[in-house]
Amino acid sequence: MGLIREPMDIDFVVDPRPLSKEDQLKISEFIKADKKRRKGLLRKKKQLRTTIPG
Amino acid sequence: MKAKDHHIEIEIDKLTRSIENVITSDSFPTEITILENSDLELISKKHGWRFDWKAEFRLPDRDVYKLTIRDNLSVIQGLISITEKADHVYIHLIESAPFNIGKQKVYLGVPGNLFAFACKLSFHRGDEGYVSFASKSNLIEHYSKTLGAKLFGNQLMIIDTIAASRLINKYFND
Numbered sequence: 001m002g003l004i005r006e007p008m009d010i011d012f013v014v015d016p017r018p019l020s021k022e023d024q025l026k027i028s029e030f031i032k033a034d035k036k037r038r039k040g041l042l043r044k045k046k047q048l049r050t051t052i053p054g
Numbered sequence: 055m056k057a058k059d060h061h062i063e064i065e066i067d068k069l070t071r072s073i074e075n076v077i078t079s080d081s082f083p084t085e086i087t088i089l090e091n092s093d094l095e096l097i098s099k100k101h102g103w104r105f106d107w108k109a110e111f112r113l114p115d116r117d118v119y120k121l122t123i124r125d126n127l128s129v130i131q132g133l134i135s136i137t138e139k140a141d142h143v144y145i146h147l148i149e150s151a152p153f154n155i156g157k158q159k160v161y162l163g164v165p166g167n168l169f170a171f172a173c174k175l176s177f178h179r180g181d182e183g184y185v186s187f188a189s190k191s192n193l194i195e196h197y198s199k200t201l202g203a204k205l206f207g208n209q210l211m212i213i214d215t216i217a218a219s220r221l222i223n224k225y226f227n228d
Contacts, residue, residue: 004166004200004224005074008157012165012196014148016105016135017188023210024139030206031141031184034214 089118102152132164142184170225173218183218
């Protein structure tokens with residue numbers, strides 16, 4: 001099991017900021033596109049596996 | 055758990071991983087549990103906390119979780135406030151305890167632990183690990199390097215499925 005050790009002189013803090021509707025929409029679009037991209041990659045990998053003679 | 059509009063549907067009451075003592079490098083198993091009313095007294099600005107966690111706790115769309123060492127549940131090591139959006143988990147706030155801040159910090163790994171927890175929650179909800187948060191501009195590079203988060207614009211960062219899986223493997227690989 002690993003651990004992310006933040007540097008001693010740096011403190012990871014997330015500042016409060018409400019997510020605007022516009023940002024929310026952009027994130028949703030990003031997620032949709034990313035899922036599609038990953039599924040496409042998986043499909044390609046599967047196709048490669050089936051076309052390469054074993 | 056508190057009754058809230060955007061409530062966590064699955065029960066994750068306890069998750070175990072660890073943080074590391076800076077001086078001894080000893081590792082201590084930790085737990086993440088929902089913040090209780092009785093904890094509020096200890097997490098005030100008077101006790102050195104930077105954010106108003108009492109206010110955060112009372113917001114209806116937020117869930118606040120605390121990180122503690124398994125054998126010392128009364129001392130809060132860090133806090134995270136999240137909202138479950140339709141397709142991902144949004145982190146409003148993360149803060150390490152005052153004694154885990156700065157060059158004299160006692161334990162390492164508190165924020166990473168909390169980020170990994172948010173990713174785990176996202177997977178449990180069926181959101182494939184996606185987590186977003188607003189970063190301070192000076193921390194964007196660090197978040198990118200250590201968490202694998204991607205800058206989305208307007209200082210918004212996203213942890214995608216692959217980065218989330220890596221984070222979870224670091225902390226929950228047991």
